[in-house]
Amino acid sequence: MARPFKEILSSGEFVVTSEIGPPKGTNIEKMVHHIELLSDKVHGLNVTDNQSSVMRLSSLAACHIIKDNGGEPILQMTCRDRNRMALQSDLISAHVLGIHNVLCLTGDHISLGDHKGGKQVFDLDSVQLVATVKALEQGKDIGGNELDGAVEFCVGATATPEADRMDSQLLKFRKKVKAGAKFFQTQAVYDMDMLKKFMEYARQFEVKILAGILVLISPGMAKYLNANVAGVTVPQELINEMAGAEKGKRLQKGIEIATRQIKQIKEENICPGVHIMAIGKEEIVPEILACL
Amino acid sequence: MAEFEPKLIAFCCSNCATSAANVCEAIGLSTPGNVDVVRIPCTGRVDILHLLKAFEIGADGAYVAGCSDGNCQFRDGNIKAKRRVARAKKLLDEVGVGGDRLEMYNMSASMGPEFAKMARKMTERIRELGPSPLRKK
Amino acid sequence: MIIAEQKPIQEIKSMIAGYQKVLVVGCGTCVTVCMAGGEKEVGIIASTLRMALKLDGKEPEVIEDCIRRQCEWEFVDELKEKIEGVDAVLSTACGVGVQALAERFGDKPVYPALNTTSMGMPKEHGFWIETCRGCGDCGLGKFGGVCPIARCSKGLLNGPCGGSQDGKCEVDKEMDCGWQLIYERLNSLGQLDQIEDIVQPKDWSTDRDKGQRRIIREDVKV
Numbered sequence: 348m349a350r351p352f353k354e355i356l357s358s359g360e361f362v363v364t365s366e367i368g369p370p371k372g373t374n375i376e377k378m379v380h381h382i383e384l385l386s387d388k389v390h391g392l393n394v395t396d397n398q399s400s401v402m403r404l405s406s407l408a409a410c411h412i413i414k415d416n417g418g419e420p421i422l423q424m425t426c427r428d429r430n431r432m433a434l435q436s437d438l439i440s441a442h443v444l445g446i447h448n449v450l451c452l453t454g455d456h457i458s459l460g461d462h463k464g465g466k467q468v469f470d471l472d473s474v475q476l477v478a479t480v481k482a483l484e485q486g487k488d489i490g491g492n493e494l495d496g497a498v499e500f501c502v503g504a505t506a507t508p509e510a511d512r513m514d515s516q517l518l519k520f521r522k523k524v525k526a527g528a529k530f531f532q533t534q535a536v537y538d539m540d541m542l543k544k545f546m547e548y549a550r551q552f553e554v555k556i557l558a559g560i561l562v563l564i565s566p567g568m569a570k571y572l573n574a575n576v577a578g579v580t581v582p583q584e585l586i587n588e589m590a591g592a593e594k595g596k597r598l599q600k601g602i603e604i605a606t607r608q609i610k611q612i613k614e615e616n617i618c619p620g621v622h623i624m625a626i627g628k629e630e631i632v633p634e635i636l637a638c639l
Numbered sequence: 640m641a642e643f644e645p646k647l648i649a650f651c652c653s654n655c656a657t658s659a660a661n662v663c664e665a666i667g668l669s670t671p672g673n674v675d676v677v678r679i680p681c682t683g684r685v686d687i688l689h690l691l692k693a694f695e696i697g698a699d700g701a702y703v704a705g706c707s708d709g710n711c712q713f714r715d716g717n718i719k720a721k722r723r724v725a726r727a728k729k730l731l732d733e734v735g736v737g738g739d740r741l742e743m744y745n746m747s748a749s750m751g752p753e754f755a756k757m758a759r760k761m762t763e764r765i766r767e768l769g770p771s772p773l774r775k776k
Numbered sequence: 777m778i779i780a781e782q783k784p785i786q787e788i789k790s791m792i793a794g795y796q797k798v799l800v801v802g803c804g805t806c807v808t809v810c811m812a813g814g815e816k817e818v819g820i821i822a823s824t825l826r827m828a829l830k831l832d833g834k835e836p837e838v839i840e841d842c843i844r845r846q847c848e849w850e851f852v853d854e855l856k857e858k859i860e861g862v863d864a865v866l867s868t869a870c871g872v873g874v875q876a877l878a879e880r881f882g883d884k885p886v887y888p889a890l891n892t893t894s895m896g897m898p899k900e901h902g903f904w905i906e907t908c909r910g911c912g913d914c915g916l917g918k919f920g921g922v923c924p925i926a927r928c929s930k931g932l933l934n935g936p937c938g939g940s941q942d943g944k945c946e947v948d949k950e951m952d953c954g955w956q957l958i959y960e961r962l963n964s965l966g967q968l969d970q971i972e973d974i975v976q977p978k979d980w981s982t983d984r985d986k987g988q989r990r991i992i993r994e995d996v997k998v
Binding site for chain 2: 784785786816819820823824826827828830831
């Protein structure tokens with residue numbers, strides 16, 4: 348049995364989480380393989396929620412599978428696809444299934460995904476979702492009605508250390524803390540100086556911040572991130588470093604960079620932990636973890 | 640069968656294109672007889688409805704002739720006309736008449752020979768396209 | 777004002793294809809200002825429609841008119857005689873006008889020539905922008921006069937999402953991030969403290985979620 352994530356967070360250990368992407372369809376073979384590979388190597392395993400607005404197997408179902416495999420799942424919940432009724436209902440369901448960690452996110456806009464004409468919801472926003480979890484923990488839903496049995500969660504949220512308009516992002520960050528978020532997993536960070544700057548501010552709050560490490564697999568990916576993903580800036584030196592690697596050895600270079608940055612974060616005590624994302628290439632995560 | 644002679648309507652700015660048409664005549668160049676010139680104070684006055692009506696009443700093609708870029712006496716009438724021609728072309732495509740039957744040209748008052756050339760060029764284009772599908776019906 | 781834009785002519789054509797005599801009727805208010813359904817646009821729509829139908833081998837009579845407002849009975853009633861003489865009506869008003877005609881002239885089919893898009897204003901000539909969603913519980917006082925429901929693409933109430941970059945929205949790099957506008961505006965007013973507290977989930981019962989919204993006031997009845 349995995350140790351509860353809540354315990355790890357307060358233990359003072361360097362926290363390591365990673366991420367699983369559910370399949371689009373019923374073939375869970377690859378996902379289960381990734382779960383088996385990572386469950387006992389990380390402190391928590393996130394499952395994305397219709398990531399990038401692409402419809403997939405639910406985060407809840409995948410978290411349940413992680414639980415069955417002895418792992419510690421972190422349920423990602425976005426506000427895009429469910430109204431306050433459905434979100435609360437799923438939170439209760441998660442608790443009943445033994446899932447006690449939740450990461451509250453806004454969610455990408457529906458027009459960025461594979462159901463562009465769908466009606467998005469956003470009945471709640473991420474701050475309100477955090478507050479909703481806290482309300483359910485008090486034994487009441489957000490309509491003020493009594494629950495027959497309260498939920499228990501370790502609640503997290505996200506932050507963007509490399510955002511270009513930091514002031515307004517920090518407003519949101521403060522509100523998430525105020526709403527009751529206990530841990531943060533950040534958007535991918537590549538510029539350690541920007542991460543340090545963010546942490547100088549964030550350290551005043553009693554929350555655990557896990558730096559997002561997204562493994563680069565090619566120089567093209569770095570350029571794509573810079574051009575298309577808000578709040579992510581890959582410095583030119585890293586792009587050059589990736590481009591300098593021989594073809595066929597670029598993934599290895601990406602692993603090397605990720606490893607180096609994780610070491611730096613740990614040794615210089617920049618953040619109390621990291622969240623490693625290797626979208627579609629989860630097999631490489633153990634190799635990165637070996638550095639710790 | 641005789642060669643198809645397209646009927647064209649030209650909306651000509653009185654500051655440039657109409658003068659060019661006059662120069663054209665003065666120097667003995669003939670403007671094609673198939674082009675009916677509608678003289679307007681500035682191409683900025685051309686409305687999308689004017690352009691559509693030309694086709695509704697049976698023209699095979701139409702064009703707007705305005706001042707060269709930066710030379711409109713009313714500052715940007717020719718630029719506005721260009722945008723309206725673009726919208727009217729789209730509407731004509733949607734309708735099924737074909738946006739290619741409509742064009743915008745720019746010129747200066749002294750360009751008599753060019754005026755005649757332009758009229759012939761548009762006539763050629765429409766001849767290739769054939770009679771307006773509205774006339775065939 | 778209400779903002780609308782013209783439907784594709786082929787769609788309009790398919791709606792009225794079977795009728796012999798059609799009245800295209802414009803509205804002299806919002807859709808005139810947004811250049812989608814006023815007198816001038818009635819002319820354009822009627823003209824394109826006549827040509828499109830002719831190409832199909834049909835030559836119905838398409839007549840034109842435009843009234844001051846299609847959303848008030850006193851103006852709508854002016855159309856009585858004309859509408860009696862046609863087989864169908866094509867309204868170039870917003871959805872409100874189309875429904876007013878349909879309700880007033882129960883035995884005539886009425887079709888929309890426009891897609892009604894939003895409530896807003898012309899930001900500049902040829903550029904109309906939505907600024908109000910009519911949620912029924914205006915919070916503009918709190919948000920510095922910039923509506924997060926209408927101007928944030930996700931309608932968020934507690935700050936920008938992570939998709940905000942360079943002050944623009946993740947949906948479209950040409951679209952301002954509503955939350956960045958709110959933040960900057962309150963910052964310049966020295967009122968940022970207004971949004972420091974958590975805004976509670978919105979009560980959507982004033983929106984459409986209680987069904988068609990109605991206001992009944994005895995004091996102004998005649």
